[in-house]
Amino acid sequence: MRQQVATMLRGTGVGYLGFAAIAFSMVVLWKVAALGPVAVIIVLAPLLVAQWAYRQHAEERRGQERALEVLVAAVEAKAPHLAGHSGRVAELSEYMAEHLGLRSQAVGDARMAGKLHDVGLTSLPTRVVRDTLLGETSPALATYPTRGTRLLGGLDFLAGALPAIETHQAAAKGPSGVPVEARIVGAADAYDLLTVVGEPGGAVLPPQDALDALVARRLDSEVIEALEYAVARRDRAETAR
Amino acid sequence: MKPVATRPFAVVVLAAGIGLVVAALVMDGPDLATLVSTHERMLLIFVGVVALGELLPLRMPSGRETAPLAMVSGLAVAFVGPIEGEPLFAVGTRLVLLVVAAGLGVAAIVRRVRGRHARLPSLAARLVGVSVAAFLARSWGEEGHTLWALQQAPATKGLVAGLMTLVAALAVLLELVLVSALRAERQRTPWLSAVRDELTEAAPITLAVVVTGPMVALMAPVLGLLALPAALVPLVMAYSAVGQYARNRRTNRQLIATLSRLTEAGGYTPNQHAERVAELSVRIGRVVGLGDRELRDIEYAALLHDLGQISLRDPIPDGATVLAAPADQRDIASEGARIIRHAETLATVATYVEGQTTPFRLVREHGEEVPMASRIIKCANAYDDLTGGSSGPERHEAAMERIHLGLGYEYDPEVVDALTRVVGNSAVGRVGKEPAPSR
Numbered sequence: 001m002r003q004q005v006a007t008m009l010r011g012t013g014v015g016y017l018g019f020a021a022i023a024f025s026m027v028v029l030w031k032v033a034a035l036g037p038v039a040v041i042i043v044l045a046p047l048l049v050a051q052w053a054y055r056q057h058a059e060e061r062r063g064q065e066r067a068l069e070v071l072v073a074a075v076e077a078k079a080p081h082l083a084g085h086s087g088r089v090a091e092l093s094e095y096m097a098e099h100l101g102l103r104s105q106a107v108g109d110a111r112m113a114g115k116l117h118d119v120g121l122t123s124l125p126t127r128v129v130r131d132t133l134l135g136e137t138s139p140a141l142a143t144y145p146t147r148g149t150r151l152l153g154g155l156d157f158l159a160g161a162l163p164a165i166e167t168h169q170a171a172a173k174g175p176s177g178v179p180v181e182a183r184i185v186g187a188a189d190a191y192d193l194l195t196v197v198g199e200p201g202g203a204v205l206p207p208q209d210a211l212d213a214l215v216a217r218r219l220d221s222e223v224i225e226a227l228e229y230a231v232a233r234r235d236r237a238e239t240a241r
Numbered sequence: 242m243k244p245v246a247t248r249p250f251a252v253v254v255l256a257a258g259i260g261l262v263v264a265a266l267v268m269d270g271p272d273l274a275t276l277v278s279t280h281e282r283m284l285l286i287f288v289g290v291v292a293l294g295e296l297l298p299l300r301m302p303s304g305r306e307t308a309p310l311a312m313v314s315g316l317a318v319a320f321v322g323p324i325e326g327e328p329l330f331a332v333g334t335r336l337v338l339l340v341v342a343a344g345l346g347v348a349a350i351v352r353r354v355r356g357r358h359a360r361l362p363s364l365a366a367r368l369v370g371v372s373v374a375a376f377l378a379r380s381w382g383e384e385g386h387t388l389w390a391l392q393q394a395p396a397t398k399g400l401v402a403g404l405m406t407l408v409a410a411l412a413v414l415l416e417l418v419l420v421s422a423l424r425a426e427r428q429r430t431p432w433l434s435a436v437r438d439e440l441t442e443a444a445p446i447t448l449a450v451v452v453t454g455p456m457v458a459l460m461a462p463v464l465g466l467l468a469l470p471a472a473l474v475p476l477v478m479a480y481s482a483v484g485q486y487a488r489n490r491r492t493n494r495q496l497i498a499t500l501s502r503l504t505e506a507g508g509y510t511p512n513q514h515a516e517r518v519a520e521l522s523v524r525i526g527r528v529v530g531l532g533d534r535e536l537r538d539i540e541y542a543a544l545l546h547d548l549g550q551i552s553l554r555d556p557i558p559d560g561a562t563v564l565a566a567p568a569d570q571r572d573i574a575s576e577g578a579r580i581i582r583h584a585e586t587l588a589t590v591a592t593y594v595e596g597q598t599t600p601f602r603l604v605r606e607h608g609e610e611v612p613m614a615s616r617i618i619k620c621a622n623a624y625d626d627l628t629g630g631s632s633g634p635e636r637h638e639a640a641m642e643r644i645h646l647g648l649g650y651e652y653d654p655e656v657v658d659a660l661t662r663v664v665g666n667s668a669v670g671r672v673g674k675e676p677a678p679s680r
Contacts, residue, residue, distance in 0.1 A: 025456065025474070045451065046479075049448065053445070067587070070581055070583050073581075077552045123502075126553060154495055
């Protein structure tokens with residue numbers, strides 16, 4: 001919510017200034033230059049330009065979000081057992097970041113990192129990724145966070161999410177000094193793997209057992225608490241749906 | 242820039258521009274001194290703004306550059322009469338022309354000094370456009386009843402505003418047609434599609450250019466020279482909005498390019514293969530006259546044409562789909578399309594990717610509808626697979642020979658023809674002087 005307001009203000013603040021200038025021109029033309037109603041027609045064109053430009057802008061922004069979905073779909077094509085995983089981790093990460101009181105930018109980064117934390121898998125041979133289901137883990141698999149950051153490195157708008165993508169795996173394994181977004185994504189990822197994706201063989205844990213398992217890994221208690229809150233919030237949202 | 246001899250139209254436009262300036266100098270040269278001393282401040286500002294507009298071109302998301310600010314300022318000079326706090330700008334068409342030419346000339350010199358192309362033909366096109374407007378406003382009709390003279394009569398203000406807009410529209414349209422013809426000649430692409438792109442991509446900007454010139458003239462009697470910045474605000478707004486739009490578009494393209502690298506990083510496709518196919522496809526697309534939107538989609542589809550390989554358990558040899566069995570090719574293409582369809586905004590792109598494996602024979606014999614974009618990607622992909630991205634003459638000839646074997650059966654002859662022209666000359670189908678739609 002806070003994030004939406006911030007984006008909206010950034011996007012429209014400049015716009016209003018421009019619209020004010022257009023309104024001023026119209027007053028001058030209509031009243032002082034005595035053009036009368038013709039002024040409206042003349043001023044209409046700049047208004048259309050402004051409108052057009054903002055619409056194009058919005059369309060491209062939407063395209064950006066959609067293209068990210070393709071990236072997630074690519075992960076799921078590579079690793080079908082992870083279907084829906086990225087979306088769930090993104091949602092939990094966002095709620096957790098909000099609960100921990102992060103700034104709107106950081107909340108967005110955490111969500112994005114949650115969504116894209118597995119992107120590195122796509123650059124591994126399919127065999128390596130899918131064999132994890134059979135319990136075989138190749139050493140190459142552990143490199144996926146680094147591969148992910150390398151793939152996304154050129155994208156400026158993801159710069160804030162990269163550290164979390166790179167270190168979430170380490171953060172999920174135990175106490176660490178990595179950025180809070182990484183600890184968030186790491187915990188959310190681990191929780192979803194335990195409760196929904198399941199171990200090779202398909203066994204999943206009930207939510208409370210999964211949380212206990214994370215406590216046993218000595219993850220940050222603050223982060224665990226945020227995770228509990230996020231899970232409860234998601235359940236609430238689901239029953240409301 | 243190509244040698245002039247290969248660009249007859251550019252020579253014609255340039256000659257027209259130079260002719261206008263020389264004629265004006267010969268006939269009105271002696272009046273120049275009076276003009277400069279009477280309207281010193283105003284001239285300085287207008288020449289400056291014309292030059293500035295020319296030096297700050299607006300880069301459209303498609304990579305085309307336009308100079309709306311220069312055109313607007315030129316039109317303002319053509320129409321302006323009374324200016325609050327300044328002497329009445331009562332000069333003839335030819336002196337208006339010289340003022341605008343001075344601004345354009347300054348821009349050309351600055352560009353040259355900075356080691357860039359002066360782009361004289363486009364400047365000449367702008368001059369021709371403004372001259373037509375100035376002529377219609379100042380010399381057309383009886384003495385005292387020209388459009389320019391009428392703007393001082395309070396009773397007909399509304400009518401004058403309408404007529405000025407009409408004249409400006411005519412001038413802008415002329416400039417636009419000339420500029421796109423110049424571009425089409427430079428890129429060897431169909432002229433009509435260049436005009437259509439110019440009109441559709443920049444339509445609202447063009448509209449703003451048309452009304453802003455008259456706006457300056459109409460507000461000047463009240464606001465004086467301040468009318469210029471006041472009227473230009475919306476245009477500046479459009480500049481920043483278009484800039485933002487272009488940035489977003491670049492980000493989107495980067496994102497798609499990232500997707501195209503997934504299979505490369507996994508060792509499924511050769512490095513830079515997708516980028517090369519995209520560049521080739523876009524250039525072929527321009528040559529066959531595709532519009533801006535289609536070109537964007539063809540670029541994205543070409544970048545993603547091998548995405549389906551991501552689900553392959555093992556890489557195919559060299560990632561070269563042209564050598565894979567037809568059924569495998571189809572599977573890869575439809576898997577790619579399935580992944581791309583997760584973004585509903587990319588539905589067209591997915592269709593293009595899906596169609597890339599259909600042989601042209603099915604289009605010809607069974608009337609199957611395969612988008613032109615898919616046929617282009619099919620051909621560009623085959624060329625790059627067969628040459629392995631090398632530009633050596635032997636690989637090139639072997640690849641073209643193999644493609645020609647499938648002419649009409651596998652590949653669309655029109656596309657193969659365009660491919661031949663594109664790989665034969667690096668200027669064909671390119672926008673601007675950049676080597677490639679890089680990044």
